[in-house]
Amino acid sequence: MAEFRMPSLGADMETGKLAQWLVKPGDRVARGDIVAVVETQKGAIDVEIFEGGVVQQILVPEGSEVPVGTPLALVDGAVPSASAPPVAAAPSLPGTPAPSAAASPAAVPAPAAPVPAAPRVRASPAARRLAAELAVDLATVRGTRLDGAVTLDDVRAAAAAKAPAPAPAPVPAAEDRAAAMRAAIAAAMSRSKREIPHYYLGTEIDLKRALDWLEAGNRKRPITERLLPAVLLLKAVALAVREVPETNGFWVDGAFRPSTPVHLGVAISLPHGGLVAPAIHDADGLSLDALMAALRDVVERARVGRLRSSEVTDPTITVTNLGEQGVGTVYGVIYPPQVALVGFGAVVERPWAVGGLLGVRPIVSATLSADHRASVGHRGARFLAAIDRLLQEPEKL
Amino acid sequence: MTATLPATVKLTYREAMRAAIREALQRDERVFLMGEDVGRYGGCFAVSQGLLAEFGPERVRDTPLSEDTFVGAGIGAALAGMRPIVEIMTVNFSLLALDQIMNNAATLLHMSGGQFNVPLVIRMTTGAGRQLAAQHSHSLEGWFAHIPGLKILVPATLEDARGMLWPALQDPDPVLIFENGRLYTLEGELPAEPPPVDIAHAAVRRPGDDLTLITYGGTLGTALAAADRLAAEGIDAEVIDLRVLRPLDDATVLASVARTHRAVIVDEGWRSGGLSAEVSARIMEGAFYDLDAPVARVCSAEVPMPYPYHLEQAALPQPDTVAAAARALIGAAHG
Amino acid sequence: MNTDDLRPAVLRALRRVAPEADPDALDPDVALREQLDIDSMDFLNFLIGIHRELGVEIPEADYPRLTTLDQILAYLGERRPAPAPGLAGG
Numbered sequence A: 001m002a003e004f005r006m007p008s009l010g011a012d013m014e015t016g017k018l019a020q021w022l023v024k025p026g027d028r029v030a031r032g033d034i035v036a037v038v039e040t041q042k043g044a045i046d047v048e049i050f051e052g053g054v055v056q057q058i059l060v061p062e063g064s065e066v067p068v069g070t071p072l073a074l075v076d077g078a079v080p081s082a083s084a085p086p087v088a089a090a091p092s093l094p095g096t097p098a099p100s101a102a103a104s105p106a107a108v109p110a111p112a113a114p115v116p117a118a119p120r121v122r123a124s125p126a127a128r129r130l131a132a133e134l135a136v137d138l139a140t141v142r143g144t145r146l147d148g149a150v151t152l153d154d155v156r157a158a159a160a161a162k163a164p165a166p167a168p169a170p171v172p173a174a175e176d177r178a179a180a181m182r183a184a185i186a187a188a189m190s191r192s193k194r195e196i197p198h199y200y201l202g203t204e205i206d207l208k209r210a211l212d213w214l215e216a217g218n219r220k221r222p223i224t225e226r227l228l229p230a231v232l233l234l235k236a237v238a239l240a241v242r243e244v245p246e247t248n249g250f251w252v253d254g255a256f257r258p259s260t261p262v263h264l265g266v267a268i269s270l271p272h273g274g275l276v277a278p279a280i281h282d283a284d285g286l287s288l289d290a291l292m293a294a295l296r297d298v299v300e301r302a303r304v305g306r307l308r309s310s311e312v313t314d315p316t317i318t319v320t321n322l323g324e325q326g327v328g329t330v331y332g333v334i335y336p337p338q339v340a341l342v343g344f345g346a347v348v349e350r351p352w353a354v355g356g357l358l359g360v361r362p363i364v365s366a367t368l369s370a371d372h373r374a375s376v377g378h379r380g381a382r383f384l385a386a387i388d389r390l391l392q393e394p395e396k397l
Numbered sequence B: 001m002t003a004t005l006p007a008t009v010k011l012t013y014r015e016a017m018r019a020a021i022r023e024a025l026q027r028d029e030r031v032f033l034m035g036e037d038v039g040r041y042g043g044c045f046a047v048s049q050g051l052l053a054e055f056g057p058e059r060v061r062d063t064p065l066s067e068d069t070f071v072g073a074g075i076g077a078a079l080a081g082m083r084p085i086v087e088i089m090t091v092n093f094s095l096l097a098l099d100q101i102m103n104n105a106a107t108l109l110h111m112s113g114g115q116f117n118v119p120l121v122i123r124m125t126t127g128a129g130r131q132l133a134a135q136h137s138h139s140l141e142g143w144f145a146h147i148p149g150l151k152i153l154v155p156a157t158l159e160d161a162r163g164m165l166w167p168a169l170q171d172p173d174p175v176l177i178f179e180n181g182r183l184y185t186l187e188g189e190l191p192a193e194p195p196p197v198d199i200a201h202a203a204v205r206r207p208g209d210d211l212t213l214i215t216y217g218g219t220l221g222t223a224l225a226a227a228d229r230l231a232a233e234g235i236d237a238e239v240i241d242l243r244v245l246r247p248l249d250d251a252t253v254l255a256s257v258a259r260t261h262r263a264v265i266v267d268e269g270w271r272s273g274g275l276s277a278e279v280s281a282r283i284m285e286g287a288f289y290d291l292d293a294p295v296a297r298v299c300s301a302e303v304p305m306p307y308p309y310h311l312e313q314a315a316l317p318q319p320d321t322v323a324a325a326a327r328a329l330i331g332a333a334h335g
Numbered sequence C: 001m002n003t004d005d006l007r008p009a010v011l012r013a014l015r016r017v018a019p020e021a022d023p024d025a026l027d028p029d030v031a032l033r034e035q036l037d038i039d040s041m042d043f044l045n046f047l048i049g050i051h052r053e054l055g056v057e058i059p060e061a062d063y064p065r066l067t068t069l070d071q072i073l074a075y076l077g078e079r080r081p082a083p084a085p086g087l088a089g090g
Helices: A123-132 A150-164 A174-195 A206-217 A231-241 A288-304 A307-311 A376-393 B015-025 B051-055 B067-079 B093-104 B158-163 B163-169 B181-185 B216-230 B250-261 B274-288 B309-315 B319-334 C007-017 C032-036 C040-054 C061-064 C069-079
Strands: A004-007 A015-021 A034-040 A041-047 A053-058 A064-066 A071-076 A198-206 A247-253 A255-258 A262-266 A268-270 A275-276 A317-321 A340-344 A350-353 A355-372 B010-011 B031-035 B060-062 B083-090 B122-127 B151-153 B175-181 B188-189 B202-204 B211-215 B238-239 B242-247 B263-270 B296-300
Touching: A034 B296, A123 A150, A123 A198, A123 B274, A150 A206, A174 A307, A198 A340, A198 A376, A206 A231, A206 A355, A206 C061, A231 A262, A231 A288, A231 A340, A231 A376, A231 C040, A255 A317, A262 A288, A262 B031, A262 B238, A268 B083, A288 C040, A288 C061, A340 A376, A350 C040, A355 A376, B010 B015, B010 B067, B015 B031, B015 B051, B015 B083, B015 B158, B031 C007, B051 B060, B051 B263, B067 B083, B067 B093, B083 B163, B163 B175, B175 B181, B175 B216, B181 B216, B181 C040, B202 B250, B202 B274, B211 B250, B216 B238, B216 B263, B216 B319, B238 B250, B250 B263, B250 B274, B263 B274, B263 B319, B296 B319, C007 C040, C007 C069, C032 C040, C040 C069, C061 C069
Parallel strands: A262 A317, A317 A340, B031 B060, B031 B083, B083 B122, B122 B175, B151 B175, B211 B238, B211 B263, B263 B296
Antiparallel strands: A004 A071, A015 A034, A015 A064, A034 A041, A053 A071, A198 A355, A247 A255, A268 A275, A340 A355, A350 A355, B010 B188, B151 B242, B202 B238
16 A cells, blocks of 8 residues: 655645545556646646555545645555556457447546545435445445435435346437437546646648649549548548657556557547547558548448447547538547547638748648657657648658 | 304404413313403404403403513412413513513422422414514524423414314413414414314424425414425425424424425524424434435524514515525435 | 429438438528538538439539539539430431
8 A cells, every 4th residue: 555645846845735636536546647736836736646556545635735745645556457448459350240339439448437435425314224225335326416415316216227137238319329428528538638648739731732632633533432631631640650659559557558550540520419539440551542431431330330349449549620610720639548639620721931932722730639648749749740741742642 | 043053164363362262261260361451452462352341350351561470470370270371462571471481380390399280371472574673573482492391382273273272271281372473364264163183293284295394383384385386396395383392293293204304494483592403403313314415494584583574574484485495405306 | 494303312312421311401502511510521422422323423623512402403403414315317
């Protein structure tokens, strides 16, 4: 059992105010995870933990000001790592029966489930008694009273929910699917913003050469074989990844695990606010035609909820293209445990200086949201520069 | 002789009290009424109007303005075998007789080693809401309910106004009856032959399943009005009329809370150290494991009762404030 | 020009990319991509579907003329292959 102590965040720091806990008892933490926000005279600082394990007990409540060195929490490091997120996985098996699209985002590793433990659950006396009678673990019941307390109805609902034996889930209604997806997105994005120290870089890329080349090519192609500009962007990202491998892989258990294959996650919005980002496997090795076919395939299947499990667990980096909505710049949130996300905005005609002359060019904003634990801004900048460079030579893509 | 009597009679709470006194005077020659202006004037609140003419000055006696004296005289008469009904104009004037009530009426049985009961009934008007300002608007029945040796009755309905006096007079020990002044004009129908009522139990005035509103006296109507509003929102409130503040009928209250799991106590008295605190404590003692929410209270504001109408109303429990407290207890479970 | 016979084919193609869309609720004068929240991939697939239904060639340069349902029907009315001319003479 290790003690997580109030760190010294500066030579002159004597006390710190524990402003916010980002973990709770039962949470698995990895070395380097940000587990708390501490307010110092210099402002709020995200505090990392230097020993991984499972949080056993919170010793200092939020809002307390304590001297440096005061034990803040107990962390049990001896617990075997059971819930580690998957490392870059085996290649997909084409034709594997797919779970529904709704289930897909849940495959994004969620924060460790809370282990029933330490702080006393706020529950009414009657709810407590009924929970004991029905063998419902109060720690797993969500309280609906205005003060968050668990009531009789909450216990009854929890008991009803656990009553049926684990049977095949019925086909959920569209609203249920949407709600489940929303919950999964919420879990993944909350974890991302909680755990991943994002940094953001942006650049503007002149797409004239790329689009001219594409248009010329499409003119010769029947409509069924035409390419979308998005395919050029995806291919450029996939190739740039090879040059800056720190953007490709997973942050797992306090360390970056680079991935050799480039499984390009493509963010696809779904009706009812849904979102999936399935992988196009080995995108860096696909021809543009193959990439277009793969993109069409994955978009169509995402729309009808036929994605394969490998597609939703494998992405090593994700691309999101919100330019369709006319948005200028994307500031994306990384899908944990990935370490980077590339965002493209709308292609817009802009005045652009080329060779000392002002011209009108189709410009796209490209941004990189990257995990600072895995890469530094210098490498991220190089990554964006590589995308730009690759798009200037579309014929080589 | 008439062959048939009307099944019911229409009357006011004031008339029901008067009928009760008249019946007592008729049934037991030891009964007499005394107090300030109860005779010639007919009572400050006109409860005893006409009784002097009917029963004569021996049995309907006007007293000097000296509560200590005439309450003491009532105690003496009771000790001597009479069954006096002493009327104190308003509850604040009982403070002048507090030594007689608390140190004599309530203790003599004990001090005499069980030799002397004091079969005295004291009636007084209580409560606010009639713009009588801070000195005549108290609700001190909870105070008197603190005192061992007394029985405290709070008739909130026509039946109880009509029916509580006689059993109170049969009680061998002192009984205080608190009549909320707002109720005197309450009108309704009673059986021509009113059924006897007990002076031991609380009554469920409206059954319900979602929460229990516990009240008495002048705020029974408030609680029932709140229950109507809640019903319109799908919240089914049970309303309990305590009726007897001492000894409290715990069983009725606890049985209700065990079923509804939530309780709001509505008390026109002040909150701190009041009757509502006592009821709340008993629920905690007796029904803690049945509670699904903290016990809530709606009491009068802790201020001397204001004179201006709007401020006085604002200081009193109202259907809206009771309904709001109930909703808060139901909480998110009902949206 | 009568485009009534084109409409079912267009709606069939549309349904494949926007299964939840209610054709009766579509405003024929408002851009389809705005009404249906479909992206460029969906739109391309939609045009491919029309192409397959009606055999009409749709150059990429014409995409800007194909934003609303009415525009698409009018465009297709102009572009559909002419009916085979009747044989004349001997």
